[in-house]
Amino acid sequence: MQLYVADIAASRVRPVKELKGFQKIALQPGQSQVVTFDLGAASLGFYDAGLRYIVEPGKFKVWIGPNSQAGPAGEFTVV
Secondary structure (H helix, E strand, O other): OEEEEEEOOOOOOOOOOEEEEEOOOOOOOOOOOOOOOOOOHHHHOEEOOOOOEEOOOEEEEEEEEOOOOOOOEEEEEEO
């Protein structure tokens, strides 16, 4: 499973989707498994023009799925 995040309204141009985590799991047909990702605020930041690492408040989209094109999407806000 892969975890992707997109910053919806950053002050700088950001990637459309950034890979923030992954776990390789093997499942048999009909089998399921719970996968957990920890996504801290520090992993949402970037370097500004002054080369300072910052985390801007705002909305983010998140996807979890087998690749960057599949999987359910959600939203959250960093305050």
